[in-house]
Amino acid sequence: MPSIAVIRFPGSNCDRDIITGVASITGTKPSAIWYKDTDIARHDLIILPGGFSFGDYLRGGAIAARAPIMDEIQDHVWRGGYVLGICNGFQILTESELLPGALMRNVGLKYVCRDVVIKAHHADDGLLSAFKDGQSFRMPVAHNEGNYYADEETLARLQDKGQIAFTYTAGIGGDKHIDANPNGAIEDIAGIVSENGRVLGMMPHPERNLDPIHGGGGQDGRQLLKNLIEAVAP
Amino acid sequence: MINVLITIQFKEDVLDPEGKAIAASLHNLGYSEVGAVMTGRLIRLTLDESDTARAMQKAAKMCEVLLVNTIIETYDITIEDGEENSA
Amino acid sequence: MINVLITIQFKEDVLDPEGKAIAASLHNLGYSEVGAVMTGRLIRLTLDESDTARAMQKAAKMCEVLLVNTIIETYDITIEDGEENSA
Amino acid sequence: MNANTTTQEHATQMGLNADEFARICERLGRAPNLTELGIFSAMWSEHCSYKSSRRWLKTLPTTGAQVVHGPGENAGVVDIGDGLAAVFKIESHNHPSFIEPYQGAATGVGGILRDVFTMGARPVALLNALRFGAPDHPLTRHLLSGVAAGIGGYGNCIGIPTLGGETHFDASYNQNILVNAMAVGLAQRDRIFLSAASGVGNPVIYIGAKTGRDGIHGATMASAEFSEDDQSKRPTVQVGDPLAGKLLMEASLELMAADAVLAIQDMGAAGLTSSAVEMASKGGLGMELDLSAVPMREADMSPYEIMLSESQERMLVVLKPETMETAQEIFDKWDVDFAPIGTVTDTGNLVLRFQGDVVANLPLAPLVEDAPEYDRPWEAITPPTPTPNDALIRDMPLSVALKTMLSSHFLASRRWIYEQYDRHVMGDTAIDCGGDAGMIRVHNTQKGLAMTTDCTQRYVLADAELGAMQAVAEAYRNITATGALPLATTNNLNFGNPEKPEIMGQIVGAIKGMGAAAEALHVPIVSGNVSLYNETDGMAIAPAPVIGMIGVIDDIMRARRQAITAPEESIYVIGNEGLGTGWLSNSVYAHIIAENTDTAAPPPVDLTAEKRHADAIRALNDKGLISAAHDVGDGGILVALAEMLLAGNMGAQLTLPAHRLTHDWAFGEDQARYVVAVADAPVFEAMLTDLEVPFQKIAMSVAAKELKLGADDAIALTELRRGHEDWLPNLMKG
Numbered sequence A: 001m002p003s004i005a006v007i008r009f010p011g012s013n014c015d016r017d018i019i020t021g022v023a024s025i026t027g028t029k030p031s032a033i034w035y036k037d038t039d040i041a042r043h044d045l046i047i048l049p050g051g052f053s054f055g056d057y058l059r060g061g062a063i064a065a066r067a068p069i070m071d072e073i074q075d076h077v078w079r080g081g082y083v084l085g086i087c088n089g090f091q092i093l094t095e096s097e098l099l100p101g102a103l104m105r106n107v108g109l110k111y112v113c114r115d116v117v118i119k120a121h122h123a124d125d126g127l128l129s130a131f132k133d134g135q136s137f138r139m140p141v142a143h144n145e146g147n148y149y150a151d152e153e154t155l156a157r158l159q160d161k162g163q164i165a166f167t168y169t170a171g172i173g174g175d176k177h178i179d180a181n182p183n184g185a186i187e188d189i190a191g192i193v194s195e196n197g198r199v200l201g202m203m204p205h206p207e208r209n210l211d212p213i214h215g216g217g218g219q220d221g222r223q224l225l226k227n228l229i230e231a232v233a234p
Numbered sequence B, C: 001m002i003n004v005l006i007t008i009q010f011k012e013d014v015l016d017p018e019g020k021a022i023a024a025s026l027h028n029l030g031y032s033e034v035g036a037v038m039t040g041r042l043i044r045l046t047l048d049e050s051d052t053a054r055a056m057q058k059a060a061k062m063c064e065v066l067l068v069n070t071i072i073e074t075y076d077i078t079i080e081d082g083e084e085n086s087a
Numbered sequence D: 001m002n003a004n005t006t007t008q009e010h011a012t013q014m015g016l017n018a019d020e021f022a023r024i025c026e027r028l029g030r031a032p033n034l035t036e037l038g039i040f041s042a043m044w045s046e047h048c049s050y051k052s053s054r055r056w057l058k059t060l061p062t063t064g065a066q067v068v069h070g071p072g073e074n075a076g077v078v079d080i081g082d083g084l085a086a087v088f089k090i091e092s093h094n095h096p097s098f099i100e101p102y103q104g105a106a107t108g109v110g111g112i113l114r115d116v117f118t119m120g121a122r123p124v125a126l127l128n129a130l131r132f133g134a135p136d137h138p139l140t141r142h143l144l145s146g147v148a149a150g151i152g153g154y155g156n157c158i159g160i161p162t163l164g165g166e167t168h169f170d171a172s173y174n175q176n177i178l179v180n181a182m183a184v185g186l187a188q189r190d191r192i193f194l195s196a197a198s199g200v201g202n203p204v205i206y207i208g209a210k211t212g213r214d215g216i217h218g219a220t221m222a223s224a225e226f227s228e229d230d231q232s233k234r235p236t237v238q239v240g241d242p243l244a245g246k247l248l249m250e251a252s253l254e255l256m257a258a259d260a261v262l263a264i265q266d267m268g269a270a271g272l273t274s275s276a277v278e279m280a281s282k283g284g285l286g287m288e289l290d291l292s293a294v295p296m297r298e299a300d301m302s303p304y305e306i307m308l309s310e311s312q313e314r315m316l317v318v319l320k321p322e323t324m325e326t327a328q329e330i331f332d333k334w335d336v337d338f339a340p341i342g343t344v345t346d347t348g349n350l351v352l353r354f355q356g357d358v359v360a361n362l363p364l365a366p367l368v369e370d371a372p373e374y375d376r377p378w379e380a381i382t383p384p385t386p387t388p389n390d391a392l393i394r395d396m397p398l399s400v401a402l403k404t405m406l407s408s409h410f411l412a413s414r415r416w417i418y419e420q421y422d423r424h425v426m427g428d429t430a431i432d433c434g435g436d437a438g439m440i441r442v443h444n445t446q447k448g449l450a451m452t453t454d455c456t457q458r459y460v461l462a463d464a465e466l467g468a469m470q471a472v473a474e475a476y477r478n479i480t481a482t483g484a485l486p487l488a489t490t491n492n493l494n495f496g497n498p499e500k501p502e503i504m505g506q507i508v509g510a511i512k513g514m515g516a517a518a519e520a521l522h523v524p525i526v527s528g529n530v531s532l533y534n535e536t537d538g539m540a541i542a543p544a545p546v547i548g549m550i551g552v553i554d555d556i557m558r559a560r561r562q563a564i565t566a567p568e569e570s571i572y573v574i575g576n577e578g579l580g581t582g583w584l585s586n587s588v589y590a591h592i593i594a595e596n597t598d599t600a601a602p603p604p605v606d607l608t609a610e611k612r613h614a615d616a617i618r619a620l621n622d623k624g625l626i627s628a629a630h631d632v633g634d635g636g637i638l639v640a641l642a643e644m645l646l647a648g649n650m651g652a653q654l655t656l657p658a659h660r661l662t663h664d665w666a667f668g669e670d671q672a673r674y675v676v677a678v679a680d681a682p683v684f685e686a687m688l689t690d691l692e693v694p695f696q697k698i699a700m701s702v703a704a705k706e707l708k709l710g711a712d713d714a715i716a717l718t719e720l721r722r723g724h725e726d727w728l729p730n731l732m733k734g
């Protein structure tokens, strides 16, 4: 099993959730690392959890992205380590330019918490390697700023290099009366990976749909996390 | 066409947690010379109007009616050529 | 002590849904003379610094490092006595 | 000491009448100075002293084997087994939310969370109860969007799921909206922290955000009637800082876990004043504070302002002296201010120093014990007569009436609101908004904790005693429908001006009805809040004694939702119509379809039947016989059934004989009833027959996405859904 650590910033609030979720899959609790501690060297996968790091003041993830621990994470990436950012973690990854583009305010100008269905894209290496093309997952999103934006050139590059990891797909709800895309993200983008496939950011919360008690009924989040963990240590 | 710039800030006694967070972050980044930080919003409008005084008046009305939360915020209106009016 | 005003706006080709929503509300309220509406943020800092040129430089650095997401935003810095610099 | 003594004129400005001021002077043997008068006015305000309601609140049932701490603490504490306790309370932020809906609602959430974590509990869920004016009133959209965003803004950021609530519209709230927020927390039963100070000489520590001029005199404002043109009383609006709230919460819980805390109290209404006075007086001791040591956000604050500020995210703690260093480390880690500001004394006085001078010296006893208590004159309610069913038009096809009702402001989906709330954070959500009650798993256990808020104010307006009883009964059913056992109650009494005998009559009636129901249903009232003077220019709100309730289920896998998700299940009503045909008087049907808005008699409540039917539901569910359950409330049986079908996207065919399919039957709001879906009908029926509980099979679920009401009446689910889901988004679009 890969060694996994979860970074906690002041205002992170899905740290316990992802720790519990991962532990229920691997049988081992990921380490929790307080952002003021900077020793992350011995871990394979670093997870930046959801929440409101530093209150999301200024812009979601902006202040956390400038914390010293992000230099360590940068080094970890250069060393070939893996990083997963969920929701606020994704915002931190774009703010720190570990991933291209930006997460802007939802077009609806409101916080949105509801289920979405996302479709995965396969890549031969990196975190997407265990996904099948078109494999779909249902799970909740919950965010104010999930509206992914990239300029044309960046977008073309993302498409070209297969960096679009997840896209929102198909309406949901009783008779699919709820839009597929919850936030106006360009090209329905729900998650992207870095060019080397090792840094993944996504808005939906797999840790919120992996237990039999969870409302969606399914456990798609469990499968999604399993795929990621498998990719880190096949 | 008149371009109007409206800047909106918190009233003096109102807590500005965002300003506080930004100040702390700038200090952490080594900018110890930063003192108080205050945040606000700005709104830029074009008005199909030729008279600056009237544009000013209308903008003030829009601020009161919609754009500004006058319970906690104050605003300034600038006609883009430079005139200014405080509220 | 130097007072610095930073105004931050979306780049031109970045969608500003809030601006659009405000324009629609103003039209609903009968302000048909309102054309484009753009929203932005402002940040006011005091700097413990005596030289305006240096203050300007430092503020620009802070914008690049933290205050502005240059992928989607542009900024202007004004030293409160009136000097201005565009980026 | 400062010689600026006060006069009646000052007292009047602060909301104290001549009797009250005279009593203060008498007990002090002198006139108070301005700071002291401010402290008295806050402590003796309606908000802090409950002077109009206290006498009646004492009559409520507050005990039971499950009760660990009843009213009088920051929140109620209930034993949920296995050494664990649930800690919960509801609180209003009505006036501030009308002035500034976003911040008012946000700080309301922050405030109720502090009440819960002050007791050593980790908050695990939030709920709310909201009342807005008529949907087409010019302020409604602005207030609703601000309040919903504010509740989400705080709750989402601090990372606690919002799992339920209720939203009603009524013109009586046009100028006085209601924003009640409830928080639920979990603690070790033997690790509850209280506020009574102890240990003479022990340090008193201020923790949390800095003090500014926010909300000075908020408590007195919450105790005064509004006048539309009176802006002068409006204090600086409090702004919530959920990040500061989160850090304060984590630091406080860590401090308590480190065994450093002797007493702890949040600074809520009346800020430092009420927290210091309460801690010292509950401990039977005294306290001396140096106000110069209080962390301040603004320059030149006076002692008066420091004592009365309602800045958010602050607490007062009495620490074990030997733990100062540990405490300091914890607060450094979380970047939270930590300032020793005084000591516990044995003088029985509150002594305040500022820049070296004593600026106030008040005996605590008069502040607390001598707070006025009024036996206000009240007019007993005369229960109105019911509108006979025959006086109501009943000729529309059932399907059309159903669709109209489901897309009315009474029953339309509240999704637009609750999609703005994070409902899944903390990872233990089993049932979120949109069902009867919310439910979380008690972390690391198999136990479920169910929770709800309820009140049907049009019933209360018609008959306060019956209406309040019904509110308790409905909350009880909502918990029961999930399979959980209701445990205890909190309440928020929202009323107009108690100095009017008819309003006082509503208050007295509601307390009686609520008490009787809580007693009969074994759900003691362990906490609560009173919000009076919800009036503008003499117009009082429709009274809303909002009930918050929690319940527990031992095996969360047995929790039931309202969605019918399988075809060919039998659908039953449990319980029967009170008058044999269905109670339409003052129902949603009467208001929306028959356009009869009389404040006519609401349905009667039979507490014995409520209890018996609920016990039956639990017994059936424990045997695994129920696959979906929903209580029958607003709109009656057909609305309940439609909601279950919409939730599961499943059709149904009514199986009752045509002559039984009346409007009275379909839309009557008789109490003590549930609609359930059942896979094994014979066993189910046999068991109910044994239990002597009335039941009736009404329908079968079918895969076709349609509700078939009879030979020539049917409606597609999409059509029902459209109006139901679109009403609120359309309203908010304007």
Ligand SMILES: Nc1ncnc2c1ncn2[C@@H]1O[C@H](COP(=O)(O)OP(=O)(O)O)[C@@H](O)[C@H]1O
Pocket (backbone or CB within 6 Å): D128, D129, D130, D162, D163, D164, D165, D166, D167, D414, D417, D418, D432, D433, D434, D435, D436, D437, D453, D454, D478, D633, D634
């Ligand atoms: N303000 C709100 N916040 C969260 N959930 C809400 C709110 N208003 C209504 N709801 C949800 O909408 C559903 C319907 O509410 P209500 O009509 O009061 O239900 P019931 O009649 O079963 O008590 C409930 O699940 C409730 O939790």
Ligand SMILES: [Mg+2]
Pocket (backbone or CB within 6 Å): D165, D166, D453, D454, D455
């Ligand atoms: Mg309800």
